[in-house]
Amino acid sequence: MKKDLQIQIADLSIAGEGCKLSFLRLLRKRYFSFLSRSHPVLFLTLNFKKSRDYLQTPNVRIIKEKKNGCFLIQRGDDFVGVIDLETGKGHVNIVEDIYSFDSFLRVLFSLVLIKNQGFLLHSAGIVKDNSAYLFTGPSFSGKSTAVRLSNNFPILSDEIIAIRNIKNNFLAYSTPFWGFSKFNPGFVRSAQKRRFARIKGIFFLKKDRRTHLQRLILPQAFRRLLGNILFFSTDIFLIQTVMDLVNNFLETVPSYELSFLPDKSFWRELP
Amino acid sequence: MRLITKNKKIASRIIEGKAFVVTPFDSTLHMFNPLATRIWQLLDKENRIEEIVKKICQEYEVDEKIARRDVNELINKLEKKKIVEVTDPERRNEISKHG
Numbered sequence: 001m002k003k004d005l006q007i008q009i010a011d012l013s014i015a016g017e018g019c020k021l022s023f024l025r026l027l028r029k030r031y032f033s034f035l036s037r038s039h040p041v042l043f044l045t046l047n048f049k050k051s052r053d054y055l056q057t058p059n060v061r062i063i064k065e066k067k068n069g070c071f072l073i074q075r076g077d078d079f080v081g082v083i084d085l086e087t088g089k090g091h092v093n094i095v096e097d098i099y100s101f102d103s104f105l106r107v108l109f110s111l112v113l114i115k116n117q118g119f120l121l122h123s124a125g126i127v128k129d130n131s132a133y134l135f136t137g138p139s140f141s142g143k144s145t146a147v148r149l150s151n152n153f154p155i156l157s158d159e160i161i162a163i164r165n166i167k168n169n170f171l172a173y174s175t176p177f178w179g180f181s182k183f184n185p186g187f188v189r190s191a192q193k194r195r196f197a198r199i200k201g202i203f204f205l206k207k208d209r210r211t212h213l214q215r216l217i218l219p220q221a222f223r224r225l226l227g228n229i230l231f232f233s234t235d236i237f238l239i240q241t242v243m244d245l246v247n248n249f250l251e252t253v254p255s256y257e258l259s260f261l262p263d264k265s266f267w268r269e270l271p
Numbered sequence: 272m273r274l275i276t277k278n279k280k281i282a283s284r285i286i287e288g289k290a291f292v293v294t295p296f297d298s299t300l301h302m303f304n305p306l307a308t309r310i311w312q313l314l315d316k317e318n319r320i321e322e323i324v325k326k327i328c329q330e331y332e333v334d335e336k337i338a339r340r341d342v343n344e345l346i347n348k349l350e351k352k353k354i355v356e357v358t359d360p361e362r363r364n365e366i367s368k369h370g
Binding site: 234235 | 279280281282283284286287289291293295296298300302
């Protein structure tokens, strides 16, 4: 089968064909570190279109189709497609621009990961002593700041991390999805590599005048973590799967609230 | 006699004695207190309010009046949020009898 492009995140590879050469070059450059040749879990036929409504603020929809494992995914006029996770095939109509494609990839991987014991988490991920430290919270909570203050350590992302349960070990994987650090291309180029590490802990960020670490009990962490997962579906089975995964994750990985003063001293407080 | 059933279009999980319920139609996560969690668990086996009130009286050693008030208050809240469905077969029969 002809594959124009193959992108791998969290050891899950997705192949696509149907790109024009000029756009394909752009995509290969954008996702350079995440290109792959391993066997894809999903093969997509892509139909690109030119038009785009710049004024729309579309919501993402993932709707389960009648056929088992089949989902309709849509974001306004940006993209619409049917993904069959059982057969590993899909058809997608998508606007030919890098923003629509990046948004599509996030939505697609949020779905594919759930099927493979994983999820995408709004968090910064930093690797220290071969372990991943995940810093999570909503926008402006300090994820990019934590990354900026840790530039001597390998970075997984400053915005979205992929997490998977592999034989009861929760691993954090780098993604090509970046937040504010993307405005510093030199920094991203050096940081953006395909990496993974076993998760040492998850830290819910809270800006403060002092640095202080507090262990969270499971129900507190569950409520907070669920709110930071990239998840778009209203399908009961998928929601239940995510709830079970998150519970399993928090039983394995310790969680903390990290009140932090934005300077490098916060690393001294971490376990 | 009112009958209570959990809405099949919701997802839930009990974590360290607290029930978490997600209602996908409004994308909301609801966290239950210990009493609400216990009633939520009882709804798995029992759907008659009278039986749930009886169990709560036994387990929490409270007056029936208080237990009934608490159970009714919770069920009404859950019904408003479409987390449970409440039916009243007697009332339904009455309505069908009188057209």
